[in-house]
Amino acid sequence: MKNSFTYNIYRSVISHLRQWILIVLFNALGIFCVMNSADEIKKTSAEIESLQATFQAQWLNQGAKSPHAAAHFGIWVLKPTNALHFLEPGYTQFTGSAVWLEAHKQNLTKYVPVTDKVFLDRLIRLDVASMMQIFIPLYILLLSFSLFSSEKERETLPLILGMGISKWAYFRQKYFAQAGFIFISLIPFWIALILQYFRIAQSLETDSAILIRTFSIFGIQLIYFLLFLLIISAFSLYWRQSSIVLLVSFVWWAGSILIIPKISSQVAGIVYPLPSQEAFLNEVAKDLENGMDGHSPSDQRRKDLEKATLAKYNVSSMDSLPVNFAGIALQASEEYGYQVFEKHFGKLDQLLYKQDRLNMMIGCISPYIPMKDLVALAAGTDAVHHNVFSVQAEGKRREMNELLNQFMTSSKIEEGVAIETSDAIYAALKPFKFDLPDLGKMIGFRWPALIIFLFQSVLAMWFIRKALNKHISYE
Numbered sequence: 001m002k003n004s005f006t007y008n009i010y011r012s013v014i015s016h017l018r019q020w021i022l023i024v025l026f027n028a029l030g031i032f033c034v035m036n037s038a039d040e041i042k043k044t045s046a047e048i049e050s051l052q053a054t055f056q057a058q059w060l061n062q063g064a065k066s067p068h069a070a071a072h073f074g075i076w077v078l079k080p081t082n083a084l085h086f087l088e089p090g091y092t093q094f095t096g097s098a099v100w101l102e103a104h105k106q107n108l109t110k111y112v113p114v115t116d117k118v119f120l121d122r123l124i125r126l127d128v129a130s131m132m133q134i135f136i137p138l139y140i141l142l143l144s145f146s147l148f149s150s151e152k153e154r155e156t157l158p159l160i161l162g163m164g165i166s167k168w169a170y171f172r173q174k175y176f177a178q179a180g181f182i183f184i185s186l187i188p189f190w191i192a193l194i195l196q197y198f199r200i201a202q203s204l205e206t207d208s209a210i211l212i213r214t215f216s217i218f219g220i221q222l223i224y225f226l227l228f229l230l231i232i233s234a235f236s237l238y239w240r241q242s243s244i245v246l247l248v249s250f251v252w253w254a255g256s257i258l259i260i261p262k263i264s265s266q267v268a269g270i271v272y273p274l275p276s277q278e279a280f281l282n283e284v285a286k287d288l289e290n291g292m293d294g295h296s297p298s299d300q301r302r303k304d305l306e307k308a309t310l311a312k313y314n315v316s317s318m319d320s321l322p323v324n325f326a327g328i329a330l331q332a333s334e335e336y337g338y339q340v341f342e343k344h345f346g347k348l349d350q351l352l353y354k355q356d357r358l359n360m361m362i363g364c365i366s367p368y369i370p371m372k373d374l375v376a377l378a379a380g381t382d383a384v385h386h387n388v389f390s391v392q393a394e395g396k397r398r399e400m401n402e403l404l405n406q407f408m409t410s411s412k413i414e415e416g417v418a419i420e421t422s423d424a425i426y427a428a429l430k431p432f433k434f435d436l437p438d439l440g441k442m443i444g445f446r447w448p449a450l451i452i453f454l455f456q457s458v459l460a461m462w463f464i465r466k467a468l469n470k471h472i473s474y475e
Helices: 002-015 017-060 067-073 119-123 128-144 149-153 157-161 167-185 187-203 208-238 242-271 277-290 298-313 325-362 368-379 383-410 423-427 439-471
Strands: 075-078 098-102
Touching: 017 075, 017 128, 017 187, 017 423, 067 098, 067 325, 067 383, 067 423, 075 383, 098 383, 128 167, 128 208, 128 242, 128 368, 149 242, 167 187, 167 208, 167 439, 208 242, 208 368, 208 439, 242 325, 242 368, 277 298, 277 325, 298 325, 325 368, 325 383, 325 439, 368 439, 383 423, 383 439
Parallel strands: none
Antiparallel strands: 075 098
């Protein structure tokens, strides 16, 4: 019986021009998306590599100057790219890609790529991710909306069921036959995708962790396709007229993929609004100047540090110190700043976390939202990995400050003589390298997405069972 279903599905393609047009059109669209994504990631990776080398050279060749001036000169660090970004750019278009490391300030990421895009490119990007997550579900819809309703319209269903096959066996065999056909019909796209991905993976740094994440992305996408086909099949089982199924399915596709994610993110932003950049920086500056408790201004903290330093070295005057107090004061100022930045960036992270959870709860009826979050997590392009990048960049900034302040502290020279750094000091700060965290440890941040995925699958199966019992008849 399964072979019969498969044969009928293939025969419908051969006998209907509409099916051939859809296959050719979506394969052509998919190949275009593959080439577009490949071109973009090659350009992006080349730009990042060139810019990071330029920034590193500027740091190493800035010349002799005071350590504090060198710390203010700082260095830019860029978020690296890898082969996974070809499959899922995620939220890198919105989160910024560069951080300036300097003394006294933990800067926000800058250069958000989406600001340079035209409106249509912001709405739907013609890349691999859009093909996999938006256009293939549409392709599934257009090929499958009449999968069951057509037989009810032609009144051939009682003949099939009269052959002794159960309703569940009928549904299962036809569902998997259709799923297999959809996969086979997109073979040109799959070939182009795999070939381009391995070419990109060979040109960029790729290890076993990247490969594990790659298989995770394809696994999540496969579940997404099967779930979407399951939902379309449920509609086709429930309604008798294919025209109604097509309308309901299209509304479902547009709502769950294009509309609900936009609405849920907007609502989350309204319920948990983020402070403006100006307000955020003003609050940080206030705490740095007046203390986090509002009663320990910077000049008082410096006086307390002087007393503590004199007591530590058991001397009676600053001139008698065996070290340079300026370096000690600068490092103490940095360490106090670390507490201030952790406080305010922590509050910001909490707001983003609440937005994320609310967005997930509002959009729980859309399979697109949990799928997108899980795929972006696997690709390392979600908000969680962006936060990891920011933390690692801040760690490099602290390393830079500590290196220069220690050099100043140990440089006890005569009054009036300038302290100058050397190329060796700059070279002691190793280039920034983003370490991609272990995927197993990161999955805990996305457990609601896994639960929602499971809930949606169970709900779809319940709907199918109801449709089979009430809308599929032996007569």
